[in-house]
Amino acid sequence: MSNTVFGAVIGYGGMGNYHVCKMTEVRGIKVAGVYDIAPAKIELAKSRGLKTYESREALLADPKITFVTVATPNDVHKEIVIAALRAGKHVICEKPVAMDSAELEEMIAVSKECGRIFTVHQNRRWDEDFRTMRKICEDGKIGHVFRIESRVHGSRGIPAGWREEKEHGGGMILDWGVHLIDQMLTMMREAGAKPVSVYCTVTNITNTDCDDGFTALVKFDCGPEWLIEVGTSTFVQMPRWYALGDNGSVVIDDWWCNGKITRIYNWTERTVAPISAGAGLTMTMAPRKSNTIRDYKIRKVKSDWLEYYKNFLAAVKGKAEIIVKPAELQQSMKMIEAMFESAAENKTVYFK
Ligand SMILES: NC(=O)c1ccc[n+]([C@@H]2O[C@H](COP(=O)([O-])OP(=O)(O)OC[C@H]3O[C@@H](n4cnc5c(N)ncnc54)[C@H](O)[C@@H]3O)[C@@H](O)[C@H]2O)c1
Numbered sequence: 001m002s003n004t005v006f007g008a009v010i011g012y013g014g015m016g017n018y019h020v021c022k023m024t025e026v027r028g029i030k031v032a033g034v035y036d037i038a039p040a041k042i043e044l045a046k047s048r049g050l051k052t053y054e055s056r057e058a059l060l061a062d063p064k065i066t067f068v069t070v071a072t073p074n075d076v077h078k079e080i081v082i083a084a085l086r087a088g089k090h091v092i093c094e095k096p097v098a099m100d101s102a103e104l105e106e107m108i109a110v111s112k113e114c115g116r117i118f119t120v121h122q123n124r125r126w127d128e129d130f131r132t133m134r135k136i137c138e139d140g141k142i143g144h145v146f147r148i149e150s151r152v153h154g155s156r157g158i159p160a161g162w163r164e165e166k167e168h169g170g171g172m173i174l175d176w177g178v179h180l181i182d183q184m185l186t187m188m189r190e191a192g193a194k195p196v197s198v199y200c201t202v203t204n205i206t207n208t209d210c211d212d213g214f215t216a217l218v219k220f221d222c223g224p225e226w227l228i229e230v231g232t233s234t235f236v237q238m239p240r241w242y243a244l245g246d247n248g249s250v251v252i253d254d255w256w257c258n259g260k261i262t263r264i265y266n267w268t269e270r271t272v273a274p275i276s277a278g279a280g281l282t283m284t285m286a287p288r289k290s291n292t293i294r295d296y297k298i299r300k301v302k303s304d305w306l307e308y309y310k311n312f313l314a315a316v317k318g319k320a321e322i323i324v325k326p327a328e329l330q331q332s333m334k335m336i337e338a339m340f341e342s343a344a345e346n347k348t349v350y351f352k
Contacts, residue, residue, distance in 0.1 A: 005316055006032040008065045010056060010080055011072035012041045015094055019069045019121075020050065026309045035059045037072075056080065060087035066316060069121070070094060073162040074169025078103045081118065085110045090117040090316055096178040097326065099169050101333035108326045117315055122324045123305055124179040125186055131301040132257050133241045134187050136250050137224075141261055141296075143247025149227040150180050150241055153234035157206030164207050171210030172230045173202070173339055180228040181332045184218065189328070193220040199348045200339040205233040216339050250298075257300040266292040 007023055009016045012034045023029050033051030035058075036042055042052045053059035060068070060083060067090035070080045077093050084091045091111070097120040098104040111118035124130060137145045162168035163175060188195070198218045202211035213231040220226075224243070239259065241252035248263035269292045274281040314320035338349040 003028060004030050005066045005313060006030050006064050007067045007069060008032045008053075008059050008062070009034045009069045009071055010036075010059065010084070011070060011094075012036040012045050013071065016041075016069075016071035019071055019092075022306065023069075023309060025306060026313060028313050029309060032062060032065045033059065056083065060084055060089065065089060067091065067117075067312075074174060075099055075162075075167060078107055081107050082110050085114045085116050085118060088114065088116065090312075092119055092121055092312060094121050095182075096169065096174045096333075096336070097329050098333060099174075101330055101337060104326065104330055104333050108330070111326070117312070117322055118326055119312060119315075119322050119324045120326060120329050121308070122179070122182045122329070123308055124183060125324065126303045126305045126307060127183070127255065128300055128303045129240055129252050129255050129257055130183045131303050132298060133243065133250070133252055134190075135301050136261065136298075137187070137243060137245075140245075141248065142243060142245030142250055142263065145224045145243055145245045147227070147244045148184075148224045148241070149229070149243070150184065151227075151229040151231070151238050152176050152180065152240070153229075153231045153237040155233060155235045157232050158210075158212050164209060164212075166210040171207075172213050172232060173200075173211055173336055176230040177214060177216075177228070177336065177339070178332055180230065181335050182329070184226050184228060185328070185331050185335065188220055188223060188226075189331075191223050193223040195219070195331075195335065195351050196221050197348050197350045198335065198338050198342055200342040201346075202343040203231070203233065211343070214339065214343065216342075218335070248293075252298060257298050259298045261296040261298065262293055263296065264292065265294045268292075 007029055009019050020031050023031050033053055034045045035053040035056050045052050068084040069092040070077055071094045074096055078098055081091050081093050158164040163170045196219045198216055200214055200216040203213035206212050215229045218226045239251045239253045243250045250261045252259040272283050272286050274283045275286045311323045315322040342349045
């Protein structure tokens with residue numbers, strides 16, 4: 001019997017095409033075909049030599065297909081995921097997995113009822129910048145970490161289409177925010193910390209129907225506080241990561257891990273002469289002498305995104321536990337709901 005597992009993609013847009021391309025790179029997975037609601041996308045898929053299905057039902061009825069990847073706009077994830085699970089398929093769903101936590105609860109219940117694997121494409125757990133920051137913090141390179149800032153900045157507003165329409169799950173909290181939230185919660189879960197509260201503000205610079213950016217301050221019961229931010233009207237970008245510890249600081253400028261760690265080297269400099277700063281003097285903000293600190297290059301942690309599909313394949317074959325668990329995403333959905341509430345009512349929202 002062949003060991004090959006056949007997968008299909010529903011929603012053949014930008015991300016659907018990405019999944020088709022990536023799946024073919026994984027030994028042991030083959031693409032059975034795709035389905036899209038738009039005839040033009042079906043034609044495009046055909047022109048690329050892919051098998052296409054005339055309906056979602058026809059795709060789900062194909063016994064050759066073991067799993068389905070759902071890459072449609074966010075508001076139809078629930079309906080398609082549930083249909084696929086009920087058809088006996090394992091499911092990978094694009095992020096954000098659902099519009100809210102109630103939808104996700106339903107999806108999790110159906111996956112349990114059907115005994116199928118259901119996971120979410122939180123691919124940015126494999127981002128090298130994230131893994132590098134996580135390792136620097138875990139290894140104690142900057143001592144006790146008391147603040148982490150994670151930002152993604154662009155200047156093009158929200159791309160036109162469903163992403164700027166609330167009813168389809170548009171807006172930056174659901175789009176990019178869900179990645180930053182997942183990275184934050186993953187790192188803090190590993191450290192045994194639970195979120196306590198969030199305060200969030202949103203921007204509506206280019207869009208009024210949904211948020212085109214946000215800033216959220218999240219406190220945990222132990223460990224650092226986090227600032228997460230997405231901006232789409234930021235013509236000068238802030239660093240991707242910035243973290244402070246009691247022994248040093250780290251800045252990671254971009255996805256390629258340019259940046260530096262600055263660590264205290266010598267604590268003996270106790271007295272400092274005031275410097276002239278702006279229209280006054282300061283001792284507090286006087287720069288350190290170069291013999292008391294050292295700069296270190298960032299050592300990038302290598303990561304391969306294909307590990308996502310490899311883990312999924314191993315889980316389908318019963319040889320591994322799935323890494324991205326829907327229950328973890330429930331924590332993200334609750335965080336998102338709290339962020340919307342905080343922004344709407346201008347208040348800090350506490351988690352029970
Ligand atoms: N993980 C990531 O890094 C990442 C990156 C981009 C997008 N995404 C996610 O992927 C999903 C798709 O985003 P995209 O950028 O590919 O959007 P897109 O607009 O390029 O593609 C969506 C496709 O879904 C099709 N579609 C809509 N409703 C459908 C239905 N009911 N049945 C079948 N097909 C349907 C559309 O015709 C379109 O071709 C979204 O959930 C998005 O958030 C994830």
